[in-house]
Structure formats: C-alpha cells, structure tokens
Amino acid sequence: xxxxxxxxxxxxxxxxxxxxxxxxxxxxxxxxxxxxxxxxxxxxxxxxxxxxxxxxxxxxxxxxxxxxxxxxxxxxxxxxxxxxxxxxxxxxxxxxxxxxxxxxxxxxxxxxxxxxxxxxxxxxxxxxxxxxxxxxxxxxxxxxxxxxxxxxxxxxxxxxxxxxxxxxxxxxxxxxxxxxxxxxxxxxxxxxxxxxxxxxxxxxxxxxxxxxxxxxxxxxxxxxxxxxxxxxxxxxxxxxxxx
Amino acid sequence: xxxxxxxxxxxxxxxxxxxxxxxxxxxxxxxxxxxxxxxxxxxxxxxxxxxxxxxxxxxxxxxxxxxxxxxxxxxxxxxxxxxxxxxxxxxxxxxxxxxxxxxxxxxxxxxxxxxxxxxxxxxxxxxxxxxxxxxxxxxxxxxxxxxxxxxxxxxxxxxxxxxxxxxxxxxxxxxxxxxxxxxxxxxxxxxxxxxxxxxxxxxxxxxxxxxxxxxxxxxxxxxxxxxxxxxxxxxxxxxxxxx
DNA sequence: ATTGGATCAATTGTGCACAATTTTAGCGGA
DNA sequence: TCCGCTAAAATTGTGCACAATTGATCCAAT
Numbered sequence: 349x350x351x352x353x354x355x356x357x358x359x360x361x362x363x364x365x366x367x368x369x370x371x372x373x374x375x376x377x378x379x380x381x382x383x384x385x386x387x388x389x390x391x392x393x394x395x396x397x398x399x400x401x402x403x404x405x406x407x408x409x410x411x412x413x414x415x416x417x418x419x420x421x422x423x424x425x426x427x428x429x430x431x432x433x434x435x436x437x438x439x440x441x442x443x444x445x446x447x448x449x450x451x452x453x454x455x456x457x458x459x460x461x462x463x464x465x466x467x468x469x470x471x472x473x474x475x476x477x478x479x480x481x482x483x484x485x486x487x488x489x490x491x492x493x494x495x496x497x498x499x500x501x502x503x504x505x506x507x508x509x510x511x512x513x514x515x516x517x518x519x520x521x522x523x524x525x526x527x528x529x530x531x532x533x534x535x536x537x538x539x540x541x542x543x544x545x546x547x548x549x550x551x552x553x554x555x556x557x558x559x560x561x562x563x564x565x566x567x568x569x570x571x572x573x574x575x576x577x578x579x580x581x582x583x584x585x586x587x588x589x590x591x
Numbered sequence: 592x593x594x595x596x597x598x599x600x601x602x603x604x605x606x607x608x609x610x611x612x613x614x615x616x617x618x619x620x621x622x623x624x625x626x627x628x629x630x631x632x633x634x635x636x637x638x639x640x641x642x643x644x645x646x647x648x649x650x651x652x653x654x655x656x657x658x659x660x661x662x663x664x665x666x667x668x669x670x671x672x673x674x675x676x677x678x679x680x681x682x683x684x685x686x687x688x689x690x691x692x693x694x695x696x697x698x699x700x701x702x703x704x705x706x707x708x709x710x711x712x713x714x715x716x717x718x719x720x721x722x723x724x725x726x727x728x729x730x731x732x733x734x735x736x737x738x739x740x741x742x743x744x745x746x747x748x749x750x751x752x753x754x755x756x757x758x759x760x761x762x763x764x765x766x767x768x769x770x771x772x773x774x775x776x777x778x779x780x781x782x783x784x785x786x787x788x789x790x791x792x793x794x795x796x797x798x799x800x801x802x803x804x805x806x807x808x809x810x811x812x813x814x815x816x817x818x819x820x821x822x823x824x825x826x827x828x829x830x831x832x833x834x
Numbered sequence: 835a836t837t838g839g840a841t842c843a844a845t846t847g848t849g850c851a852c853a854a855t856t857t858t859a860g861c862g863g864a
Numbered sequence: 865t866c867c868g869c870t871a872a873a874a875t876t877g878t879g880c881a882c883a884a885t886t887g888a889t890c891c892a893a894t
Contacts, residue, residue, distance in 0.1 A: 375876070385849055390876085394634075398641050407855050407876060425680075426731035433676025436779055437668075488669035492735050533776035536679055618846070628879055633846085650846060650885050 349382050355392045362401045362412065363498055365505025369414030373402060400499065415506050423499045424547040428540040430492060434480055436536035439527050446483050447528045453479060454524045457517050469517075474501075476520050507550060519545065592625050598635045605644045605655065606741055608748025612657030616645060643742065658749050666742045667790040671783040673735060677723055679779035682770050689726050690771050696722060697767045700760050712760075717744075719763050750793060762788065 361367070373393065379386040397404035404410045413419075442450075453476060460469035474497075481493035519542040526535035604610070616636065622629040640647035647653045656662075685693075696719060703712035717740075724736035762785040769778035 374874095376874090386876095387848065387850090391637075395641065398638065408857095409876065422729055422731055425727070425729050426735075429676040429680045429727065429729070429732055430673060430735070431676075432679055433672040433674075433779070436675055436679065437672045437783075484668070484672065486665055486668050486672070488665055488739070489672055492669075492673070496731070532780070536676070536779065537775070540680075617844095619844095629846095630878065630880090651887090652846065 349384055351388055351392060354382055354384070354388065355395060358392065358396060359401060359498075362396070363501045363505070365502050367412045369412055369506060371412045373410040373412065375409065399495070401502075413502065415503050420503055420547065420550065423496060423503065424543055427496050427500065428543045430489075430496060431477060431480065431543065432536040432540040434484060434489065434493070435523060435527065435539040436532045438480060438483055439530050439532040439535040442483070442527055442530075450479070450483075450524050450527065454517075454521050457520060461517050473517070473520070504550060592627055594631055594635060597625055597627070597631065598638060601635065601639060602644060602741075605639070606744045606748070608745050610655050612655055612749060614655045616653040616655065618652065643738065644745075656745065658746050663746055663790065663793065666739060666746065667786055670739050670743065671786045673732075673739060674720060674723065674786065675779040675783040677727060677732065677736070678766060678770065678782040679775045681723060681726055682773050682775040682778040685726070685770055685773075693722070693726075693767050693770065697760075697764050700763060704760050716760070716763070747793060 375386050375389050375393065378389045378393075382389065393402070393410045394404060396402045397410060401413070402410050403413055438446075453472065457469060457472045457476070460466075460472055478493065478497060481490050481497075484490070519538070523535060523538045523542060526538050618629050618632050618636065621632045621636075625632065636645065636653045637647060639645045640653060644656075645653045646656055681689075696715065700712060700715045700719065703709075703715055720740055721736065724733050724740075727733070762781070766778060766781045766785060769781050
C-alpha cells in the first residue's frame with residue numbers, strides 16, 4: 349500500500365472520529381494492519397502529528413487527540429477569525445459568477461432541507477464553508493481553512509452531536525446576502541456570529557459526554573491555572589485501558 | 592547536535608534569505624556540515640518541507656523556495672485575510688491592558704523612528720504584527736500567523752528591498768486607533784490596506800530582480816494553463832549551476 | 835551539427851538490526 | 865494493603881547497508 353494511501357485512510361478514519369480520544373496508535377500494530385514496514389508507518393504518523401490530526405510524544409508514540417472543551421473553543425475562535433476574514437475579503441472581491449454559484453449552493457441547501465433530504469443537507473452545509481475558502485482562490489487560505497474544518501469535523505464526531513449541531517441554513521443565507529451586496533463588515537460579522545452559534549449548540553453535549561472529570565471538580569475549588577490539562581490525561585488512561 | 596537545534600538553525604538561515612532561490616539542500620552535504628547522520632537531516636528536511644520553508648520533491652531532494660511574484664501576491668493576500676480577521680476580532684475583545692501594551696508599542700515605534708534608531712524600528716515594526724496575533728491568545732491563530740509572517744520575511748529578504756519595504760509607522764497607529772476604539776470594521780480594513788501597501792512597495796523590485804523569464808514569453812502566445820510553473824523551474828536550474 | 839539512446843555516477847528511499855527509553859509486572863518490606 | 869524498588873518486556877529511536885530513481889555524460893546515427 350502506498351504511503352499517501354495510508355495517510356489518506358488514517359486521515360479519513362481520524363476525521364470520522366470513530367476512535368475514542370487518547371487511543372494509542374502503535375507503530376508495529378499499524379504496520380501489521382496495513383501490511384507494510386514499520387518505517388512507512390512512522391513517517392505517516394509523524395506527518396499526521398504535524399498536521400495536528402494526532403498527538404505524537406517522543407519515545408511514547410502516537411495518540412488520537414482528546415478533545416477537551418478548551419480545544420473546542422480554540423478551534424472555533426480560530427475559525428471565527430479566519431473565516432470572518434475570508435468573508436470580509438470576499439465581500440470586496442466576489443465576481444458575479446461566484447455570487448451566482450453561491451446563490452445556487454444556498455438554494456440547494458434550502459431545497460434539501462425542505463424536501464427532508466437530510467444527508468444531502470448535511471453535506472452541503474459542511475461544503476458551504478469550504479466553498480467560501482476556495483473562492484478566495486488562495487491556496488494558503490484554502491490550506492488553513494481545510495485544517496480548521498478538519499479539526500471541527502473531529503470535534504463534532506467525538507461529541508456525537510451530528511444531529512443538531514450542523515449549520516443553520518438561514519444563517520448561511522444571511523452570510524450570502526451580505527457577500528452578494530458587498531457589505532464587508534456585515535459579512536464578517538455574520539460569519540463570526542454563525543460560527544459562534546455552532547459552538548454553543550455543540551458545547552452542552554460536550555459536558556454530558558465527557559463524563560465525570562473528577563480531577564476537574566477538585567480543581568474548581570482551587571485557583572484556576574489551566575483545568576483542562578488533567579482531563580486529557582485521564583481520557584488517555586481510560587482509552588489505553590480498553591486496548 | 593540536537594534535531595531541534597538543526598531545525599532552528601536551518602529555519603533562521605532560510606528566513607534570513609541568504610541563499611538564492613532553488614538552491615539544492617543535499618542530505619549528505621548537510622549531514623557532513625552538521626556532523627550528524629543523514630537520517631537526522633532527512634527528518635528535519637521533511638519537517639521544513641511540511642512547514643513550507645523549503646520545497647521537497649520525491650526522489651530529487653530539498654530546495655530553497657524560488658519566490659516568483661505570484662507567491663508574493665498569494666502570501667500577502669493570505670495575510671490580508673487572516674490579519675484582517677485578527678484585527679476585527681481584537682477590536683471586539685481587546686482588554687484595557689492590551690490596549691495600553693499596544694499603545695506603548697506604537698509609541699516605541701514612533702520614538703525609534705524619530706531618534707533615527709533604524710535597527711530598533713525595523714524590529715518593532717515586524718513585531719507589531721506578531722504581537723497582534725499573540726493577543727488573540729489563540730495558539731492556532733498564532734501558529735498560522737507565524738507561518739505567514741515567516742514566509743513574508745523570506746520574500747523581502749530575497750528581493751533585498753529591506754530599505755523601503757518596511758511597515759509604515761503611521762499605518763500601525765491608524766490600526767491601533769481603530770482597535771482601541773473598538774471599531775471592528777475600520778480595524779479590519781486598516782490592516783488589509785496596510786498589508787496591501789507593503790506589497791505594492793515590494794513588487795516593483797520583484798519584477799526587476801526576476802529578470803527575463805523567456806519561457807513565459809512563449810507561454811503568453813499559447814493557451815494560459817499556469818504560467819508561473821515554468822518560471823520556478825528556470826530559477827532552480829540557474830541556482831544549481833552556481834553550486 | 836543535432837538528436838536519440840544508453841550507460842554511469844550521484845542522490846534519495848527503504849528495510850533491517852540494534853540501541854535507548856518507557857511501561858509494566860513482580861517482589862519484598864513497612 | 866500500600867508504597868518503593870528492580871528487572872524484564874514492549875515500544876520507539878537511530879544508524880547502516882542496499883535498492884531505486886534521477887540526472888548527466890558520452891557515443892553513435894541521421
């Protein structure tokens with residue numbers, strides 16, 4: 349199997365979020381699974397680590413990310429900043445053709461929502477953000493947006509909140525209107541507000557799913573330096589015990 | 592020598608832009624220079640490649656980037672988008688302390704400019720952008736901003752236009768005023784305009800330095816698939832001939 | 835003289851064996 | 865029962881030797 353194939357396969361798997369956070373990804377084990385040498389796996393693992401899709405610790409190996417709530421906030425805040433900038437930029441530079449493409453996309457979202465085609469709606473909903481990034485025509489921006497969207501996907505998959513946490517269709521249309529009329533400030537604000545809403549829809553579930561953190565409860569009664577640090581460690585131990 | 596040290600050393604060297612674009616970075620050669628094994632160098636090289644500080648081609652090795660004008664535009668456009676988003680975000684979230692820190696920074700810039708301390712002024716000028724990214728408190732954003740600022744540094748170093756292409760002090764103050772007064776839209780626009788100005792100050796030099804592209808002239812009389820692709824290749828050949 | 839192909843040198847990619855580090859299991863004592 | 869220590873097992877890191885690919889040089893043929 350090719351190295352890029354292995355990387356793509358593992359990426360899909362990680363983005364799907366099927367493994368619990370902190371799961372160990374042993375080199376020898378993966379080498380057996382894919383039927384390739386361990387070195388091949390090593391390279392892919394380090395690459396995934398640099399892409400922030402897994403966490404690699406020196407002399408300890410690779411682990412799936414344990415998405416503590418603070419990471420949710422960090423990623424969504426980063427998306428608000430970056431995609432807010434994208435929206436503002438597009439409001440100034442969008443061509444008539446691009447406006448029409450966007451209009452068609454939002455219309456398809458509405459249509460899918462109306463006809464109850466939930467699967468299509470989910471896909472279109474996710475593609476909307478990527479489409480905007482692509483419309484900048486800037487490969488650097490596309491790359492950065494792809495990374496953030498990927499991390500978001502992992503987060504929502506982990507909190508298995510696929511049902512309600514998707515993008516609201518009306519909000520996409522609001523963003524579109526601001527873009528189409530060239531209202532730079534409004535477009536940026538709308539995008540930022542939209543992403544903030546998604547985060548709030550996601551967060552409540554996180555607390556439920558995270559279970560009893562125990563150490564965090566103790567930490568609440570002490571000075572607050574950085575509570576989430578220990579949550580991660582506990583999740584790792586639990587996951588490793590399963591393996 | 593440690594692996595991280597080698598990475599840091601090469602990073603500094605690349606960002607300084609001392610080597611011409613397209614210079615080959617042979618593994619065996621670097622291994623001899625640093626006095627370490629080739630594998631160590633390989634790892635660092637691939638890491639640098641993933642960070643877009645060099646270009647690694649399969650079965651051919653690593654090369655310093657050949658900054659064609661299109662890359663200049665791409666990087667600066669990306670900075671306008673990202674840092675525009677950062678400025679807009681900060682206008683909403685800046686604390687009084689942060690406002691004072693920024694004010695002090697801009698004052699120091701003015702002071703350095705007035706007293707003719709050019710070295711200090713250049714440093715402060717560059718740090719202004721990084722300071723804003725850091726003030727988001729978001730590691731993801733800091734990381735992305737660092738990458739773009741780094742690539743910008745390489746570009747200005749390559750075009751050896753260090754003299755006039757630095758940030759205008761007045762523009763920084765304009766951005767600061769918008770941030771301090773919480774004018775989100777104005778802050779984003781000011782940052783975007785500021786970066787656009789830097790690019791225009793830089794570009795004329797680029798065209799002079801690029802020399803006669805030759806293949807591009809031929810390409811102009813054919814169908815336009817992706818002209819910049821061949822410019823890069825020519826720069827590589829020229830650089831390799833020197834080595 | 836130029837183009838085409840083939841061989842050869844140089845450089846990168848890969849698998850394997852060994853070294854270093856971490857983790858775990860076992861054991862004895864407080 | 866719990867803690868500390870030691871040793872062994874497992875896992876990752878590294879250097880080396882060899883394979884594969886690329887680029888260049890040379891020679892021949894048109």
